Amino acid sequence: MSDEHVYLSLAEGHDDSDARWAFGTGFEDPLHGVDTAVPEGVDAAELAAHCLALGDDALVAAQRLAEWCTRAPELEEEVALANIGLDLLGQARLLYSRAGQVDGTGRDEDAYAYLRDPADFRNVRLAELPCGDFAFSMARLLVTSSWRLAVFERLARTAQDPVLAAIAAKGVNELTYHRQYAAEWTVRLGDGTEESHRRMRAGLEQTAPYLEELFTAAATCGADPAGVRHEVTAALRQVTEAAGLPAVEAEPLPGHGREGDRTEHLAPLLAELQGIARAHPGAVW
Amino acid sequence: MSTTGDSTTRAEWPLYEVFVRGKRGLNHVHVGSLHAADDRMALTHARDLYTRRNEGVSIWVVRSEHITASTRDEKDPFFSPSADKVYRHPTFYDIPEDVPHI
Amino acid sequence: MTTPNATVPAEGAQKPLQEHFDATIARDQRIEPRDWMPEGYRRTLVRQIAQHAHSEIIGMQPEGEWITRAPSLRRKAILFAKVQDEAGHGLYLYSAAETLGVDRADLTQRLIEGRQKYSSIFNYPTLSFADVGVIGWFVDGAAICNQVPLCRSSYGPYARAMVRICKEESFHQRQGYELLMTMMRGTEAQREMVQDAVDRWWWPSLMMFGPPDGDSPNSAASMAWKIKRHSNDELRRRFVDMTVPQADKLGVTLPDPELRWNPERGRHDFGTPDWSELQRVISGDGPCNSERMERRRSAHEEGAWVREAATAHAAKQAARAEEGAVA
Numbered sequence: 001m002s003d004e005h006v007y008l009s010l011a012e013g014h015d016d017s018d019a020r021w022a023f024g025t026g027f028e029d030p031l032h033g034v035d036t037a038v039p040e041g042v043d044a045a046e047l048a049a050h051c052l053a054l055g056d057d058a059l060v061a062a063q064r065l066a067e068w069c070t071r072a073p074e075l076e077e078e079v080a081l082a083n084i085g086l087d088l089l090g091q092a093r094l095l096y097s098r099a100g101q102v103d104g105t106g107r108d109e110d111a112y113a114y115l116r117d118p119a120d121f122r123n124v125r126l127a128e129l130p131c132g133d134f135a136f137s138m139a140r141l142l143v144t145s146s147w148r149l150a151v152f153e154r155l156a157r158t159a160q161d162p163v164l165a166a167i168a169a170k171g172v173n174e175l176t177y178h179r180q181y182a183a184e185w186t187v188r189l190g191d192g193t194e195e196s197h198r199r200m201r202a203g204l205e206q207t208a209p210y211l212e213e214l215f216t217a218a219a220t221c222g223a224d225p226a227g228v229r230h231e232v233t234a235a236l237r238q239v240t241e242a243a244g245l246p247a248v249e250a251e252p253l254p255g256h257g258r259e260g261d262r263t264e265h266l267a268p269l270l271a272e273l274q275g276i277a278r279a280h281p282g283a284v285w
Numbered sequence: 286m287s288t289t290g291d292s293t294t295r296a297e298w299p300l301y302e303v304f305v306r307g308k309r310g311l312n313h314v315h316v317g318s319l320h321a322a323d324d325r326m327a328l329t330h331a332r333d334l335y336t337r338r339n340e341g342v343s344i345w346v347v348r349s350e351h352i353t354a355s356t357r358d359e360k361d362p363f364f365s366p367s368a369d370k371v372y373r374h375p376t377f378y379d380i381p382e383d384v385p386h387i
Numbered sequence: 388m389t390t391p392n393a394t395v396p397a398e399g400a401q402k403p404l405q406e407h408f409d410a411t412i413a414r415d416q417r418i419e420p421r422d423w424m425p426e427g428y429r430r431t432l433v434r435q436i437a438q439h440a441h442s443e444i445i446g447m448q449p450e451g452e453w454i455t456r457a458p459s460l461r462r463k464a465i466l467f468a469k470v471q472d473e474a475g476h477g478l479y480l481y482s483a484a485e486t487l488g489v490d491r492a493d494l495t496q497r498l499i500e501g502r503q504k505y506s507s508i509f510n511y512p513t514l515s516f517a518d519v520g521v522i523g524w525f526v527d528g529a530a531i532c533n534q535v536p537l538c539r540s541s542y543g544p545y546a547r548a549m550v551r552i553c554k555e556e557s558f559h560q561r562q563g564y565e566l567l568m569t570m571m572r573g574t575e576a577q578r579e580m581v582q583d584a585v586d587r588w589w590w591p592s593l594m595m596f597g598p599p600d601g602d603s604p605n606s607a608a609s610m611a612w613k614i615k616r617h618s619n620d621e622l623r624r625r626f627v628d629m630t631v632p633q634a635d636k637l638g639v640t641l642p643d644p645e646l647r648w649n650p651e652r653g654r655h656d657f658g659t660p661d662w663s664e665l666q667r668v669i670s671g672d673g674p675c676n677s678e679r680m681e682r683r684r685s686a687h688e689e690g691a692w693v694r695e696a697a698t699a700h701a702a703k704q705a706a707r708a709e710e711g712a713v714a
Contacts, residue, residue: 059460063455066454066455066463066467067455069447069451069454069467069470070447070448070451070470070682070683070686071682071685071686071689072686072690073686073689073690073691073693073694074298074320074690074693074694075444075474075477075478075481076319076320076321076330076333076334076478077690077693078447078471078474079330079333079334079471079474079475079478080329080330080333082467082468082470082471082474083333083337083471085467086464086467086468086471089460089463089464089467090464092460093460093461093464096460109460110459110460113460114458114459134690134693180329181329184325184326184329187700188322188326188696188697188700189693189696189700191699191700191703191704192695192696192697192698192699192700192703193692193695193696193699195692195696196692196693196695196696196699199692272455272456273455273456275456276456276457276458276516277458277459280458280573280574280576280577282573282574283458283570283573283574283576283577284569284570284572284573284577285457285458285459285461285462285516285566285569285570285573297490297491297492297694297698298694298697298698300485317479317482317483317548318482318485318486319478319482320491322694322697322698322700322701323697323700323701323704326697334475334478354421383636384564384632384633384636
């Protein structure tokens with residue numbers, strides 16, 4: 001019996017009060033002690049729009065990552081992709097909650113996620129493209145995490161709304177990891193075999209028409225778009241060079257996700273996401 | 286060189302042993318093993334799997350084949366749990382006191 | 388205490404080793420990876436740990452399908468984290484199995500070729516979101532009944548894996564029960580969904596503990612070696628006794644007309660599961676066996692180019708480092 005206690009005692013003392021255990025990314029309330037009143041001089045409608053747009057990016061991306069579940073190329077990757085998906089889902093929830101506080105409607109996170117139609121979503125279009133193969137998923141993750149990291153670093157410093165700044169600051173750590181994960185895979189696949197090189201190159205090329213949209217003021221939600229463009233372009237160049245891949249360029253897709261222009265892929269994604277919730281009005285989950 | 290094409294059917298990743306320092310003042314402790322193609326990937330996987338990505342911890346990884354053991358092996362996984370996001374924590378779920386055994 | 392000698396013949400010259408092994412087991416101490424162990428012990432452990440690991444990985448599928456459809460963001464996060472845990476638990480267990488000198492790739496191969504099994508329960512379909520709750524409540528509850536005693540399993544790496552897994556799984560059961568409680572407070576349609584899920588999962592959950600003791604060929608040796616600590620029937624009874632009051636609280640009916648409290652025995656009497664159904668499901672004829680295997684096989688095969696690329700990159704990097712060192 002006593003040896004059982006040895007195991008259990010090893011197992012104890014790490015949870016509850018001890019913050020170093022993996023509670024990390026969600027246990028501590030990132031908004032603890034942050035004043036939730038909208039500061040004077042901040043345009044509430046614009047702030048709400050920014051929170052909604054960045055929340056939509058994260059929700060749609062998390063939904064795509066969830067589609068990898070049970071289909072990842074190796075079990076360790078299952079765990080990694082789920083970690084990234086959970087981080088983004090967490091970001092979406094915080095951003096929707098903030099949108100509901102400042103847009104005057106008092107809506108909760110689920111009202112934004114489940115009760116808006118595809119035309120009301122404001123995510124960038126790159127987020128809604130189907131998963132594709134692992135190479136495309138890594139290409140997209142490389143682009144979106146580099147971009148979102150550049151945006152969040154700026155918002156953490158400069159956002160006038162302390163809540164948005166706190167959400168962004170929390171996201172920076174997560175996104176730094178996402179970018180590293182995607183960059184390492186981009187290099188591995190670019191350098192690995194002929195097949196992986198071909199696929200990685202195709203994956204990056206597929207993201208190219210959607211890049212320009214990321215570097216507009218509408219997309220960066222208050223972060224300086226020129227600075228974001230500079231930083232992301234440099235990061236992508238560094239990774240593609242290390243991977244032995246050419247820089248990608250393409251004619252930008254007309255229209256803008258932030259203005260409600262959609263690809264054909266968002267509606268089915270939302271139909272799946274919202275189906276049960278909408279089939280049971282008045283239900284509680 | 287360039288023998289990589291030969292083993293297309295068996296390109297399985299080698300085994301790594303993982304050691305984690307839970308916090309300052311403690312030794313690194315063996316927590317288990319995982320598969321990875323290289324050292325960098327092993328570190329990333331270790332962080333994802335054994336610490337669920339906690340920033341504060343320090344991790345060592347080493348190829349299992351590089352461990353020299355005395356007669357009793359040191360391959361000794363699992364010293365402690367990682368709790369995680371709050372919803373991983375049983376007490377996060379509000380269950381009435383009078384529901385037994387949950 | 389039964390001594391393992393009765394079931395495990397010592398192998399001639401290895402008598403002192405066998406005696407040392409038996410004494411270690413008798414003292415309730417752990418066997419560690421490089422200790423001498425009888426071949427039967429090793430084989431039994433590999434089979435049991437591998438089945439357990441496969442069950443975690445295949446078990447991701449019935450619930451994983453609902454992550455993208457979860458009806459609230461909170462439920463989505465919980466389910467995502469839960470299914471991720473299952474991948475993690477599978478990895479802990481494969482890691483424990485690998486201390487016995489087997490290779491995860493081989494175990495995976497044996498799984499997808501149908502030469503190793505996983506828990507029968509994961510061959511049943513999930514039909515509504517209430518199934519997510521009932522799986523947490525029944526299936527994870529049953530798993531906990533099975534696994535808590537395994538934290539004292541005689542094989543050290545397995546026991547330690549189980550400690551960690553049990554800790555993480557208590558969240559799994561609670562989230563399931565809490566989801567069902569919430570749904571029972573909701574609409575009439577939701578209450579019907581819950582009862583329907585209970586009706587479908589109750590008997591398969593009882594079968595999770597395996598065939599009755601009389602028909603369980605491997606049990607005796609496993610118990611003697613302290614790999615297993617309790618018999619199938621004993622664990623099944625514990626599960627029923629634990630679950631009945633929870634069902635009352637929840638306001639659902641367990642679909643067994645014979646289920647009633649027996650004051651003399653101090654436990655519940657209950658009906659007999661359809662063992663022929665269990666046989667069918669185990670031998671590959673369950674409602675979802677082929678889908679589950681097909682998904683696992685295709686994920687593994689479609690991921691091959693990724694794994695190969697990573698291996699090739701690592702080899703190239705190593706070669707470059709060597710060249711660099713020479714130059």
